[in-house]
Amino acid sequence: MTASDTRSASDPTGAADASDAAADLVVRDVAEHAVPYSGGALPTGRPEQDSAVGRLAATVDRLREEVRAAQAAADGRALIELAKGVLIERLGCGPTQAARQLSELAEQAGVAPLELAADIVNQAARDHVAEVVDDFVRRTVGEALPQDDGDVSVAVRLRTAESAALAAGDTQRMVESLLEHALAPLGATGAAVWTAGPDGSLTLSGHAGFSLEEAGRWWYVPPGVATVARRALDGRETVRITSLSDSGVPSIGRAEYPQGGRVAMPAGTGGRIHGVLEICWPVPVGPQPQPVVRQLEALADLCAHTLETLPASSAYPPGVSREFADVSELVDLSDGLYDAALVLTPHLDAEGRLADFRIRHVNQHFQDPAGRPRSAVAGALLLEAYPMAAGESELFGKVERVYATGEPFRARRTTLTALVDQVPLPVFADISVSRHGGGVLLIWRIEDETARLARLLQHAQRLGRVGGFEEDLTTGEITWNGQLFSLYGRPHPEGPVPLQELSSYAHPDDEVAIGRFLRAVLHHGRPDTVAFRLRRPDGVTRHIRVIAEPVLDAEGRLIAVRGAYQDISSQHWTEVALAATRDQLAQTEQEAAERNRLALQLQHAIMPPTRVPLDMPGLDVAVRYRPAESESLVGGDWYDTVVLPSKRILFCVGDVAGHGIEAATGMVVLRNALRGLAVTGAGPAQLLSWLNMVAHHLTEQVTATAVCGLYDPSTRVLRWARAGHLPPVLVRAETAEPLPMPQGLLLGALSEAEYEECEVTLESGDSLLMYTDGLVERRDTAVQDSLNHLLTTARGPAPSLAHRLDRLLTHSRSDTDDDTCLIGIHIE
Numbered sequence: 087m088t089a090s091d092t093r094s095a096s097d098p099t100g101a102a103d104a105s106d107a108a109a110d111l112v113v114r115d116v117a118e119h120a121v122p123y124s125g126g127a128l129p130t131g132r133p134e135q136d137s138a139v140g141r142l143a144a145t146v147d148r149l150r151e152e153v154r155a156a157q158a159a160a161d162g163r164a165l166i167e168l169a170k171g172v173l174i175e176r177l178g179c180g181p182t183q184a185a186r187q188l189s190e191l192a193e194q195a196g197v198a199p200l201e202l203a204a205d206i207v208n209q210a211a212r213d214h215v216a217e218v219v220d221d222f223v224r225r226t227v228g229e230a231l232p233q234d235d236g237d238v239s240v241a242v243r244l245r246t247a248e249s250a251a252l253a254a255g256d257t258q259r260m261v262e263s264l265l266e267h268a269l270a271p272l273g274a275t276g277a278a279v280w281t282a283g284p285d286g287s288l289t290l291s292g293h294a295g296f297s298l299e300e301a302g303r304w305w306y307v308p309p310g311v312a313t314v315a316r317r318a319l320d321g322r323e324t325v326r327i328t329s330l331s332d333s334g335v336p337s338i339g340r341a342e343y344p345q346g347g348r349v350a351m352p353a354g355t356g357g358r359i360h361g362v363l364e365i366c367w368p369v370p371v372g373p374q375p376q377p378v379v380r381q382l383e384a385l386a387d388l389c390a391h392t393l394e395t396l397p398a399s400s401a402y403p404p405g406v407s408r409e410f411a412d413v414s415e416l417v418d419l420s421d422g423l424y425d426a427a428l429v430l431t432p433h434l435d436a437e438g439r440l441a442d443f444r445i446r447h448v449n450q451h452f453q454d455p456a457g458r459p460r461s462a463v464a465g466a467l468l469l470e471a472y473p474m475a476a477g478e479s480e481l482f483g484k485v486e487r488v489y490a491t492g493e494p495f496r497a498r499r500t501t502l503t504a505l506v507d508q509v510p511l512p513v514f515a516d517i518s519v520s521r522h523g524g525g526v527l528l529i530w531r532i533e534d535e536t537a538r539l540a541r542l543l544q545h546a547q548r549l550g551r552v553g554g555f556e557e558d559l560t561t562g563e564i565t566w567n568g569q570l571f572s573l574y575g576r577p578h579p580e581g582p583v584p585l586q587e588l589s590s591y592a593h594p595d596d597e598v599a600i601g602r603f604l605r606a607v608l609h610h611g612r613p614d615t616v617a618f619r620l621r622r623p624d625g626v627t628r629h630i631r632v633i634a635e636p637v638l639d640a641e642g643r644l645i646a647v648r649g650a651y652q653d654i655s656s657q658h659w660t661e662v663a664l665a666a667t668r669d670q671l672a673q674t675e676q677e678a679a680e681r682n683r684l685a686l687q688l689q690h691a692i693m694p695p696t697r698v699p700l701d702m703p704g705l706d707v708a709v710r711y712r713p714a715e716s717e718s719l720v721g722g723d724w725y726d727t728v729v730l731p732s733k734r735i736l737f738c739v740g741d742v743a744g745h746g747i748e749a750a751t752g753m754v755v756l757r758n759a760l761r762g763l764a765v766t767g768a769g770p771a772q773l774l775s776w777l778n779m780v781a782h783h784l785t786e787q788v789t790a791t792a793v794c795g796l797y798d799p800s801t802r803v804l805r806w807a808r809a810g811h812l813p814p815v816l817v818r819a820e821t822a823e824p825l826p827m828p829q830g831l832l833l834g835a836l837s838e839a840e841y842e843e844c845e846v847t848l849e850s851g852d853s854l855l856m857y858t859d860g861l862v863e864r865r866d867t868a869v870q871d872s873l874n875h876l877l878t879t880a881r882g883p884a885p886s887l888a889h890r891l892d893r894l895l896t897h898s899r900s901d902t903d904d905d906t907c908l909i910g911i912h913i914e
Contacts, residue, residue, distance in 0.1 A: 169203035180384030257292035265294040276366035304338040318350035329370040347371030353390035360393035551653035575622035593619035706912040722749030740792035752788035770807035771843035781834030822880040860906035
């Protein structure tokens with residue numbers, strides 16, 4: 087392949103012919119201004135004319151030589167570009183990587199890059215380069231990109247973008263070319279190239295597809311602001327955001343395309359990252375095919391080449407001129423301050439008048455009066471971030487005056503009004519405003535009121551008789567304030583009292599309530615409160631309310647408990663009134679105690695306390711009953727375990743709808759009726775069918791759920807049926823699963839009902855759990871989710887059946903204040 091052939095192949099626009107024409111034009115111009123000469127030998131005897139003609143000939147020769155050199159250089163560049171194209175196809179890399187690969191290969195071979203390029207092109211010509219290029223286009227472009235007018239047109243569009251990027255004079259024109267020729271066919275509507283600063287900041291070097299106002303807002307991103315481009319820079323990898331609305335990550339164009347997707351890729355060469363290429367789609371975008379990913383990576387390489395070799399765009403956003411663009415020294419100065427500082431630059435309107443100030447940088451010690459993070463303030467206009475600055479404090483007017491005159495302003499205890507949830511919040515601060523070059527440095531120091539607030543809090547705690555505490559469960563360290571020692575009447579040398587020992591200092595009647603409180607805070611990890619009577623060492627009893635909340639680590643484990651005690655005892659006049667009515671209160675307490683005693687007797691008659699386990703070889707049975715958390719201890723839940731004359735064992739649990747005497751009366755009828763019916767030897771299904779007739783005809787419209795099981799110890803077979811009740815749980819080895827749910831209608835709903843019956847063979851080591859819904863039911867959780875939690879708790883190992891039942895009650899998450907019955911059967 088000759089140089090002229092190479093030029094023709096690489097210069098379809100005729101640039102080389104234009105160079106020849108330009109050279110001929112220069113020669114003609116010199117000839118027209120030279121001394122006329124009629125031909126023949128050069129005249130002699132006239133030195134001045136001989137010298138002019140000689141200089142003319144030398145000039146013509148020099149110009150022709152320069153034209154030939156320019157043509158040769160153009161031919162060489164075209165040849166190298168062809169070789170780079172071959173390497174791009176063969177290696178599947180970008181133009182920058184191909185150029186670097188060509189240079190490294192030439193250096194290793196010890197030849198000039200032009201010679202190596204000629205060999206590569208000649209070899210490609212012998213390998214039918216046209217077929218290779220067509221195949222490359224089909225594989226790389228045809229399978230992934232939009233095909234509006236054929237595969238080849240898309241490939242040409244991408245190559246045009248690459249050529250324009252390499253030929254661009256600055257990053258702005260490069261980004262506009264990438265969007266027009268390469269990214270728009272992919273559906274992208276915007277692109278931005280960020281330059282990474284040495285301090286971790288990002289500067290918008292070029293943009294396309296975004297409004298000038300939006301570009302002005304994002305012209306500079308200070309360090310520490312977690313944008314999409316920042317993630318790509320920090321992670322040094324491509325970041326893909328399906329939709330900005332789902333991720334919540336701030337980025338340029340979010341206001342214009344709130345639902346759009348983003349791809350941000352670090353742009354670097356030789357292991358050094360110069361910036362980030364960020365591409366914007368107007369709609370959510372999913373994962374791109376691999377060919378598109380390769381094309382985007384190639385475009386990021388082009389951006390890296392541009393950022394490394396070309397200057398940034400000379401066009402600054404609206405309101406930002408070159409005079410105000412360079413505030414890097416002011417940024418460094420603000421970062422060295424210990425007080426909160428803002429770097430401001432003037433924002434001009436369309437007519438060039440000062441309209442506002444742009445917050446270009448927020449330093450590391452920034453403290454916002456409204457409690458907002460740095461990212462919510464950086465880049466915004468001053469009146470947008472602090473609309474009250476134009477009000478009573480006239481902060482904006484002070485900043486405007488400093489910028490206009492250069493005279494610094496300082497004031498102590500100036501009011502800064504911040505909007506917190508649209509409510510004005512006054513904050514006192516010392517303010518300093520000074521001008522530096524084209525920027526303004528605004529510094530404020532919020533008044534340190536820590537000590538004053540601490541004293542106010544101490545007085546408030548003393549007047550409200552409130553004491554705070556914090557208990558570290560990992561180290562056992564307990565912290566009390568002085569007011570809490572006073573509430574307890576406890577000297578400081580004796581130290582604080584752990585929450586676990588709270589019952590030791592309380593009235594015995596409050597132990598149940600304190601137990602529920604500790605179980606909620608320490609076992610279930612949820613805040614709770616309880617009121618109890620504190621018995622102090624001096625003999626005085628105080629009514630105390632304690633409020634506690636758990637502190638969890640990142641993995642959800644309980645590491646500490648903090649809270650407060652409050653003395654809610656009556657004041658002196660209440661104590662006098664109580665003394666005056668002591669007799670009446672004593673009588674009332676006696677009557678209440680008698681009522682409680684009668685209620686307990688009634689409950690024990692209906693539901694006897696835990697009895698001695700059944701004397702059956704190879705079988706361990708345990709039962710638990712937890713009353714409802716209400717004034718009346720009588721509920722509708724019941725259980726029964728009876729050895730029948732047939733040596734089979736009857737296990738049953740039930741739950742009568744409602745609470746109170748009516749529920750208890752209905753429960754007695756059903757419980758005793760089932761005992762009598764079981765003597766007949768009928769199966770569980772038949773027993774529930776008869777019990778349904780009893781509930782419907784012989785009670786006052788009682789409805790109930792129940793599970794009835796008959797266990798044969800000789801065969802280890804359990805036959806069971808259910809009437810609208812939760813199924814039993816079988817614990818076998820390390821698994822816990824509910825038994826199948828046979829069909830069965832609620833007891834008492836209809837006069838006649840039929841029930842299905844199931845059976846299961848139990849194995850040695852199995853445990854069977856029968857329970858009422860008070861163990862699992864929650865108001866805000868589905869029954870299946872609560873049942874899954876029960877199964878998870880039941881799977882854990884337990885030294886005995888009794889320990890297993892106690893653990894189920896302790897870790898129960900039920901919150902319906904319902905009573906609970908629980909039967910456990912273990913096969914030995």
